[in-house]
Each structure stands twice: as C-alpha cells, then as structure tokens.
Amino acid sequence: MLKFPIYFDNHATSPMDPRVLEAMLPYFTERFGNAASRNHKYGWEAEEAVEIARKQIADLIGASPKEIVFTSGATESDNLAIKGAAYMYREKGDHLITAVTEHKAVIDTCKRLEKEGFKVTYLPVRKDGLIDLDQLRAAITGKTTLVSIMAANNEIGVLQPIDEIGAIAREKGILFHTDAVQAVGKVPFDVNASNVHMASLTAHKIYGPKGVGALYVRRRNPRVLLTPGIDGGGHERGMRSGTLNVPGIVGFGKAAEICRLEMASEGARIGAMRDRLNQKLHEGLDELYINGSTEHRLPGNLNISFAYVEGESLLMGINDVAVSSGSACTSASLEPSYVLKALGAGDELAHSSIRFGLGRFNTDEEVDYVVAKLVSVVSKLREMSPLYEMVKDGVDLTKVEWSAH
Amino acid sequence: MAYSDKVVDHFNNPRNVGSLPKQDPTVGTGLVGAPECGDVMKLQVRVNPDTGVIDEAKFKTFGCGSAIASSSLATEWLKGKTVDQALAIKNTDIVAELALPPVKIHCSVLAEDAIKAAIADYKQKQEAGQAS
Numbered sequence: 124m125l126k127f128p129i130y131f132d133n134h135a136t137s138p139m140d141p142r143v144l145e146a147m148l149p150y151f152t153e154r155f156g157n158a159a160s161r162n163h164k165y166g167w168e169a170e171e172a173v174e175i176a177r178k179q180i181a182d183l184i185g186a187s188p189k190e191i192v193f194t195s196g197a198t199e200s201d202n203l204a205i206k207g208a209a210y211m212y213r214e215k216g217d218h219l220i221t222a223v224t225e226h227k228a229v230i231d232t233c234k235r236l237e238k239e240g241f242k243v244t245y246l247p248v249r250k251d252g253l254i255d256l257d258q259l260r261a262a263i264t265g266k267t268t269l270v271s272i273m274a275a276n277n278e279i280g281v282l283q284p285i286d287e288i289g290a291i292a293r294e295k296g297i298l299f300h301t302d303a304v305q306a307v308g309k310v311p312f313d314v315n316a317s318n319v320h321m322a323s324l325t326a327h328k329i330y331g332p333k334g335v336g337a338l339y340v341r342r343r344n345p346r347v348l349l350t351p352g353i354d355g356g357g358h359e360r361g362m363r364s365g366t367l368n369v370p371g372i373v374g375f376g377k378a379a380e381i382c383r384l385e386m387a388s389e390g391a392r393i394g395a396m397r398d399r400l401n402q403k404l405h406e407g408l409d410e411l412y413i414n415g416s417t418e419h420r421l422p423g424n425l426n427i428s429f430a431y432v433e434g435e436s437l438l439m440g441i442n443d444v445a446v447s448s449g450s451a452c453t454s455a456s457l458e459p460s461y462v463l464k465a466l467g468a469g470d471e472l473a474h475s476s477i478r479f480g481l482g483r484f485n486t487d488e489e490v491d492y493v494v495a496k497l498v499s500v501v502s503k504l505r506e507m508s509p510l511y512e513m514v515k516d517g518v519d520l521t522k523v524e525w526s527a528h
Numbered sequence: 529m530a531y532s533d534k535v536v537d538h539f540n541n542p543r544n545v546g547s548l549p550k551q552d553p554t555v556g557t558g559l560v561g562a563p564e565c566g567d568v569m570k571l572q573v574r575v576n577p578d579t580g581v582i583d584e585a586k587f588k589t590f591g592c593g594s595a596i597a598s599s600s601l602a603t604e605w606l607k608g609k610t611v612d613q614a615l616a617i618k619n620t621d622i623v624a625e626l627a628l629p630p631v632k633i634h635c636s637v638l639a640e641d642a643i644k645a646a647i648a649d650y651k652q653k654q655e656a657g658q659a660s
Contacts, residue, residue: 433566435592439531439539450566450592459566470564507545507596509570509588510563525562526641 127443129489133328133423133482134277134305135447139374140330140483146377147332150370158367159358169369176376183379184303184322185313186339192359193372196336197304199352200323201228201271203338203363204300207349208269208321209236212298216266222246222254222273222283223465226302228323229271242266248465252281252415260291269298274306274322278449278462278478279415280424282306289318298347304328304336308382309390309421314339320347326371330483331378335371338362393481394422400479400490401425407498410514412472414449414463423481426463428472429497431511432504437477440500444493449476471510471520531593532627538597543604546586548572553657556650558642567591567635569599571642573606573614575650580610587642594632598622598639611647 130138150172158173160166177188194200209219221233223245233243244262246254254272263270270292272283285301292299300321306312307322308329314322325336340362341347355364382389405411410430426449429437434450449460450473459473481490505511510520531539547570548555554574561568568591574584585603589596601622606614622628622636 431590433591433595436539436596439536439593470566474563474566507542507588508590509559509568510590512547512570512588520563525564525568526560 125489125492128445129443129485129493130445131479131481131485131489131493132445132447133485134280134478134480136327136333137330137482138484139327139332140378140381142381143331143374143377147370147374150373154369156369158369159356169367172373173367173369176372176379179376179380179383180324180337181339183312183383184307184324184339185315187342189360190314190339190342192338192340192362193367193375194336194338194363195334195368196327197226197302197323197325198228198336199363200325200336200338201226201300201302202232203349203352204321204323204340205229205232205269205271206236206352207362208298208300208347209241210350211348212268216264216268218242218244218264218266218268220244220246220259220262220267220270222248224248224252224276224278224462225271225273226277226304229273229302233271246272250466250468251419252276252279252462252466253283253419254288256284256287256291259288263291263295263297267295267297269300271300271302274301274303274312275310275421275424276415276462277305278460279426279466280305280421280480281415282310282419282421284419285317285319292320293318305421308379308386309423311386314341320345326375326378329378329382332371332374335368335375337375389483390422393483393485396485396487396490397423397425397479397481399487400481400494401427403491403494404497407494408501412468414466414468414472414476425479425481427477427479428463428468428475429477429501430472430475431508431514432501433474434476436504437475437497437500440504441493441496444496446480447478449473449478534601534626535594535597535628538600538626539593542587542596542600544584544586544600544607545588547588548574548584548586553653554650556646556648556653558645558647558649560641560645561591561638563590567595567638569595569638569642571599571602571639571646573646573650575611577654580612582606582609582611582614591635591638592632594626594628595635595638597626598628598635599642601625602639602643606643611650614643614647617643 156165156169158169322339327333434448463473585606619636619640
C-alpha cells in the first residue's frame with residue numbers, strides 16, 4: 124500500500140524512527156529533570172541519559188564522548204565551529220577557506236566574518252562537484268587558520284575527499300571543520316581516519332528529532348579551543364551554554380546508535396533503490412543529466428536534470444511525490460540553485476533539476492510509482508516544451524538569440 | 529506555494545498546445561524568454577487575411593505552472609479576436625483571471641510579450657508580402 128505524498132526528500136529532513144520516539148518519550152514526562160541539577164535523582168537520571176546519548180553519537184563517528192558538544196542543530200554547530208575558531212585563533216591568522224557549494228550556514232557565517240575583517244577564499248568545484256585538492260593547497264597561506272569543507276553535499280550528494288583534506292590540514296597545521304550533516308549515519312565517517320578537528324552533526328537527518336545537533340570538537344592532537352557564541356551557565360565545557368534538550372539528545376543518541384548498527388545493510392539497500400530509480404528513469408526518458416559525481420556520492424541521493432522541462436512545472440505534475448528542485452521558481456530568491464550553477468553546466472539545467480533523497484522508509488514499490496509518474500509527466504511537458512521541439516528540429520539552443528528578461 | 533484552481537486547470541488541461549507552420553504567411557510566431565531564466569514561450573496565431581480575425585492560436589511553453597497557464601489562457605483569448613483586439617490584451621488581465629501571486633507576474637508579462645511578438649511577426653509577413 125502506497126502512502127501519499129511519497130516522501131523522497133530525505134535530505135531536507137527525515138521522518139523520525141519509531142524506536143527513537145519510544146526512547147524519547149519518558150524524558151518529556153516522568154524523567155523531566157535538568158541534566159545540570161546535581162542534587163537530586165531527577166537531575167542525575169537526565170544527566171545519565173545525556174551521557175549515554177553522547178557516547179552513542181561519539182561511537183558513530185569514532186570520537187570520545189567528551190568531544191561532543193550539543194547544540195540546537197547543524198546551523199548553530201557550523202556557526203560555533205567557524206566563528207568560534209576564527210575568533211579564538213585570530214592572533215594566528217585571519218584567513219579561512221571554504222567552498223562555493225557549502226550550505227548557507229557555512230557560507231553566510233563566512234560572509235559575516237568577512238564583514239568583520241576576516242579574509243575568506245571560496246574554492247570553486249569541478250564539474251563533478253568536488254573541490255580540487257591542488258587549489259586547496261594553493262589557497263593556504265601563513266594566515267590561514269581554518270578550512271571548512273562539507274563531507275556530503277545536501278543537493279547533489281557528492282562526497283568531498285575529506286581524508287585528503289584532513290591530511291592537508293594536518294600537514295599545514297590548520298584546523299579542518301566539516302559539515303557532516305548529510306554524511307554521518309549514511310556513509311562511514313571517522314574523525315580520526317579523516318583528521319577532522321570539528322564536525323557538525325544533526326539529529327533530524329538521521330531519523331531523529333528536529334532542534335538538536337552537535338559539534339564534534341577534537342580534544343587531543345591537537346586540542347581545539349573555541350570562543351563560545353552563547354554565554355551563560357558554562358554547559359558543554361563552556362562552549363555552549365544553555366539547559367540541555369534532554370529528550371532531543373536522547374533521541375539523537377538512539378538515532379545515532381541505530382545508524383551505527385544498521386548503516387552497512389541500510390546503505391546497500393538504499394543505494395540499490397537509488398540505482399533502480401536512476402536506471403528506470405533512463406529506460407523511460409532521454410536527455411537526462413545527473414548532477415555531480417556518480418562515483419563519490421551518498422547512496423540515497425540522485426539529482427537529475429530533465430532537459431527542456433522546467434523544475435517547478437515538473438513538481439506540479441508530480442504533486443503526489445515530495446521532492447525538491449533547483450529551479451528558481453521554487454526558491455524564495457528566484458535564483459536557481461547556486462550549487463548546480465557552480466558545476467558550470469548552465470542555468471537551464473539547474474532550472475530543470477530534481478533532487479531525490481531516498482531514505483530508510485522508502486520502498487521499491489514507491490520508486491516504481493515515481494518512475495512511472497515522472498516518465499508520463501516529463502513526456503507530457505516535453506510535448507509542451509518549445510525547447511524540446513527546437514532541439515528535435517535540429518536547432519542549437521546555444522545559437523539562438525534569446526530575449527533575456 | 530498554493531496554485532489557484534484556474535492555474536491548476538490550465539496546467540492539467542492545457543488548451544491549444546502545438547505548433548503552426550512557421551513559414552505560412554498567415555501565421556505569426558512569437559518566441560520570448562530565455563532558457564537560463566527558466567521561461568521560454570512560443571505563441572503562434574493564424575489570421576484570416578480577409579477578416580483580420582485570429583482563427584487559430586497555439587503555444588508551447590518551457591516554464592513553471594503559471595507560465596504554462598498564462599500562455600494557455602492567452603491562446604484561448606486570442607481566438608476570435610481581431611489583430612488589434614489581441615494587442616489590447618494586458619498582462620494584468622491574465623494576472624486577474626488566473627489570480628497570480630506577485631512572484632508570478634513575470635509569467636503574465638511574458639505571455640503579453642509573446643502575443644505582441646506573434647502579431648508583429650504576422651504583420652511583418654503581410655507587409656513583406658504586399659511589397660513583393
């Protein structure tokens with residue numbers, strides 16, 4: 124039995140696993156204590172639950188529990204990592220490096236630091252969406268303190284070469300922060316193997332609750348210090364004050380534990396489902412373009428441009444499927460996806476793109492339904508598309524003088 | 529974003545999708561917009577040269593649902609109108625009929641531009657035909 128709308132937007136957020144909810148429920152009611160209350164059982168049991176969760180999350184990424192700082196989510200984690208390190212190490216240098224395809228939580232944090240006098244290099248990406256390691260090396264100066272490159276991209280799902288970036292950072296003596304929100308729990312991620320100094324995590328992308336995230340902050344080799352963004356009671360080793368979201372943290376921990384235990388089999392299952400989606404779409408339609416590397420990619424991600432069909436009209440035609448598009452018409456800014464633009468494939472392919480994010484609760488039956496629907500809607504919209512007609516008549520669209528508006 | 533019922537109706541049942549022979553002297557073709565902007569409309573009219581009335585109108589549109597609906601509506605309105613009446617169609621009429629939100633007004637502007645471009649093409653062909 125299919126349930127509509129079919130949810131293929133797991134990069135935006137994921138449904139909560141019922142096992143996670145079950146773990147959380149007592150901490151809303153009978154175990155309501157403040158984890159910072161040291162004088163009674165309510166506080167102790169809350170603290171104990173938080174420490175179990177801290178270990179569950181640390182175990183997922185090969186860290187020590189003491190290196191996990193809880194936050195409200197990945198946006199806060201990105202802000203804390205980048206601003207915290209930039210301010211803490213300002214005397215050492217005022218230069219940061221990131222990439223043009225980073226999440227807005229990283230880009231806009233860097234933009235704010237630029238206004239405050241920091242210098243930021245925004246590395247371009249290659250056609251496959253990955254950064255060029257030689258360009259990274261070349262960008263590092265004696266004033267560079269931090270490089271922030273995401274582990275997996277939220278739109279095109281490509282996996283950046285974080286092992287190599289970590290090695291370069293270690294060699295050059297600079298810090299390496301990675302927004303690992305989309306990668307953790309989906310593909311193996313180990314802070315020591317990749318030489319990561321800081322990593323942003325969030326619960327709601329791994330079938331946990333919204334409103335809770337974490338920042339991994341390395342304590343040894345080297346010990347990373349951060350200037351806190353929020354002042355107060357000195358929680359979380361002074362890096363993030365504020366009463367802990369105990370039920371959220373318990374859920375985050377449970378979600379991390381499930382990912383650790385099931386990642387290998389789940390990744391294979393979701394990857395096979397994504398490949399089925401891709402293969403069946405190619406059987407039914409021509410002129411499809413996959414955005415980003417197919418080799419270095421999250422198992423659940425497929426980002427495809429359906430040439431000559433505009434993304435928002437496509438979403439309207441498949442309104443019983445929840446996906447997202449890089450089309451300008453679907454964004455508040457009326458600009459097409461900056462990530463897809465950065466690949467250099469031309470804005471028209473960005474306008475025609477759909478991001479599929481498959482996850483734990485999707486099925487082959489759903490994939491087959493979505494393929495059938497897309498083949499029919501894309502075919503109909505192409506019948507209606509002047510561009511498709513022109514191309515079939517042998518017109519080179521790049522040679523047409525368009526009246527840009 | 530929620531679409532008006534009329535936009536949804538035109539999107540699901542577009543009127544007059546198709547193409548007319550471009551070289552026909554009684555056919556005017558307008559092609560407006562640009563792929564990198566996410567909107568391209570092709571609108572064609574066939575005019576009865578004796579009466580000056582538009583007998584047939586066809587469109588093809590690459591664009592969002594509102595762009596498709598705007599051009600579909602435009603072709604409906606064009607049929608039976610004289611060339612001069614067609615030029616009097618304003619984008620604001622389309623906005624009102626389809627209840628387009630502010631962010632979609634450019635779709636109606638593009639439809640008006642497409643009508644004007646198609647009629648200009650027809651007129652040019654007629655003048656060229658008379659001159660030869």
